[in-house]
Amino acid sequence: MPAYTAPDGTELAYHESGSGAPLVCLPGGPMQDSGYLGELGGLPAHRRLVMADPRGTGGSATPQDPASYRCDRLVGDLEALRVHLGLDRMDLLAHCAGANLAILYAARHPGRIRNLVLVTPSTFAAGIFPTGQARMEVARLRAGEPWFGPAFAALESMVAGGAADRDAVQPFFYGRWDATARAHVAAQAGRRNEEAAAVYGAEGAYDPQATRAALATFGAPTLVLAGEVDLNSIPSAVAELAGLFPRAEFAVLPGAGHFPWLDDPGRLVTAITTFLG
DSSP states (O other), X not given: OOEEEOTTSOEEEXXXXXXXXXXXXXXOTTTBOGGGGTTTTTGGGTSEEEEEOXXXXXXXXXXXXXXXXXXXXXXXXXXXXXXHHTOSSEEEEEEETHHHHHHHHHHHOGGGEEEEEEEEEOOGGGTOOOOHHHHHHHHGGGTTSTTHHHHHHHHHHHHTTOOXXXXXXXXXXXXXXXXXXXXXXXXXXXXBOHHHHHHHTOTTSOOHHHHHHHHTTOOSOEEEEEETTOSSSOHHHHHHHHTTSTTEEEEEETTOOSOHHHHOHHHHHHHHHHHHO
């Protein structure tokens, strides 16, 4: 497994597949290894994917300083990966919470990104926080599904301040709650570093005002993709995020949830490869 060294000496791993121009991929979680991304619907047929395992996950070493799990401090890890790959500028793709890191990197190193792709991104780094009611509006789109009743009841309880029952609401994160989706959930068990996840968005990680100001002058072409029925990164919030980028293309993938490479891989791959040219 290829590896490189972070600025603080931590050894970090990444995985490669496909051939051609590299596309650096950041997983979400937060702080989950890149395995759940699979092949992103078949992108290795078009690009050389470089999938990073964040520190403390997958093949990457655990750092000596747990505070280094904070999102803004991970910007140095991504910059070290770019240098290791010998890229003057890179094409960068990020999913979910990985988008927060990509956004902070874009704010700090705007000239090092050729193209930016954000797939069902988290919006927290930009100070965009969807309300519980907004999430419930998206959830109601699934009212005809056989699993809807118990799942929506669990969501209502969470929005009202009750205990979070992630298992009960899992169907809302997939465009189809089928065997493939269930297998994807099962495969993710234990692959997130919970200690790191608790630090990732800790106080001081984000400065939305400064980030928004930096993004206002970000010159790289940006593709922002939302899933129509994604309960996590709801389309309205993702659209607001896209509006912060001067050269953004925004699209909602019909019928897709939080993992669109499972719901409609062909549409996702076409959108990304067309954008990247």
